[in-house]
Amino acid sequence: MNDQLYWGLCQLLWLFLFLISWGCYSLRDFSRSRLEEVCEKRGRPDRFGIILRLNASILLGLEILKAALWVTLVSVILRRWSLDWDDAGTMAWLEIIKDLGLFVILAVCFGVVIPWGMSRVAGEQFLDSMWPFLRIVAALSGPLVDLSNRFDRMLHRIAGLEDPESHSAATITEEIRSVMEEGEREGLLEEKAISMIDRVMDLPEVDVADIMTPRTSMIVLENDETLAAARELFIKVGHSRIPVIGDGIDDIVGVLYAKDLLKYSVAEFADNREPLATFARKPFYVPETMRINKLLEVFKIERVHAAVVLDEYGGVAGMITMEDILEEIVGDIADEHDHGETESIxxxxxxxxxxxxxxxxxxxxxxxxxxxxxxxxxxxxxxxxxxxxxxxxxxxxxxxxxxxxxxxxxxxxxxxxxxxxxxxxxxxxxxxxxxxx
Structure with a gap:
């Protein structure tokens, strides 16, 4: 092998190795928000979702290509050494040491340092620009990804571990918490912000019964009370809504809203003797076992901010409002009516x-x-x-x-x-x- 062919082939292989390594590092460390921004700016917003979906296939394909390039490079160098041996009749040790040292330097530079640095600077741009090539890699490596996943599940079963897909959500949650802890150590996130994010992540584990106002602490109005009495109670407790009961706490006939009484004059308050259920809205019921994140969705769909909580026997267990959910996320919320409650201890x-x-x-x-x-x-x-x-x-x-x-x-x-x-x-x-x- 003449020197010109040898060095030309090596340069081509090193270039391919650099590009493949750049792609591998970019797929491992890219920022989702930056990649989405790059795709949108270049008029290809759909490409962002496709790259996320095929990430595993592309990465596996690039790793296989990188391994093949390393094998090819080593084979070319060994072939050169074998020719030197044949021509000289003895091993050209100085030539081999020189080639080996150069190989190590190039491997570190073009296989690790430079592609890693480029992925940090322009990894998202690389993924978007090289997508036509990456799409071919994903298509070719798709069957290998499926085979790898099957092998992974088999190893988990043999080891007596859970299916990796079954605890992916928990793994992601732990990774997010790890990132938040790192952000706190670096001074990028405040403790209050971390606490709030942590509470939001815990919402799927919190039942309505955990944060509701229990029935023993509920403030209620009896159906036969007057509007004037209801008005006085609203002023006294400062609530925006109060349940109206009939024969007992388990017989909630409606929920009276303070804003619904604003249209009545003082004289109408004094003269009106109709049951309070006439002015109350229909109560909205939820089970005490409902998760808070589901309740938020229900509140949004039904356009309500309060619900009566029922136990497993159909009795009233308590009441929950949007403020209760917000306090679970951000902590206690004090308003002008919470006299003396700002310091509960x-x-x-x-x-x-x-x-x-x-x-x-x-x-x-x-x-x-x-x-x-x-x-x-x-x-x-x-x-x-x-x-x-x-x-x-x-x-x-x-x-x-x-x-x-x-x-x-x-x-x-x-x-x-x-x-x-x-x-x-x-x-x-x-x-x-x-x-x-």
Missing amino acids: REIGPGQFEIPAGIHIDDVNDRLELEIPNDEEIDTLGGFVFSLMGRVPVEGEQIDWENVRFTVQQADKRQIKRLRLELRNPDAASPSDKSES
Whole structure:
């Protein structure tokens, strides 16, 4: 093999290797948003979706081509060495060392460094421009991708693992969380933004029953009350809608909206004696087992912002509003009517706190750095104390759990309303103490 043919063939192979490696790195690291923007600017918006769909086939085909190029390059070099051996009668060691060193340098440059850098700068442009070639690669490697997937599933079954396709959603979720953690470390995402995104991702796991207002805490109007009484209650509690009940809490005859009463004058409020169901809207019902993400879709389709929640027996379990869902995502939302609710956990002394019994256990754990157990049956602090005592306690009763003492400050015959929590560990610091330190 003469030198001109040898070096010409090597240059051609190195060029192909560079382009194939550029394509491989681009397919692994491309930005979806940038690729979509490139395709739209060049008048080929459909190409974006096709590249995403055929990504695995194209990447496998390019990897096969890259392996074939490496084999060809090594074969050409070995052939050159064998000819040198035949011509010289002995192995030209200096020539071999020179070729080997040059091979390593070119392999690092054209097989790794340069294509990786180019993929970071113009990977999306490369994928769009080279699509005619990549489409052929995808078509040729399609059967190999199918064979690889079958082999992958077989290995998972032999190893006793789940089908990789069955937990792809969970894998993507974990990858998103990993990206968010990396963004927080790099200072690109704030902790509040990460918390909000995390809550949105958890919505498919949250039931309506987890965030609804329970029936024992619902504010209702009786059907035989007057419009004037309804108006006074709206002003007092500051709600925009209140359920109207008939024979009991399980008999909700409608939902009265405050804005529907704006058209009536003061005189009409005083004179009107019709049942409140006349002015109320038809209630919208949802089961307590419905997921929050599904409820959001239902609210959007039905154009409602509140629903009555039913248990498995058809009884009223509570009520849920759009505000409840938003608070699950962004945290507590206080308005001008939430007097005294902005600080639900009130510190009254070193290690002593007044807490409403209806507060979620997770909120208490986060604020006071405790580990009060929480499960599907008990999610409020009052429910936890109730389970410890095994009955409805009376005011003034106390019970200890680990290093925490609970004192019932307010209760009626049916439920606990307010508690005092005391951290009995003398080394436990209050949140204000920790912030000062």
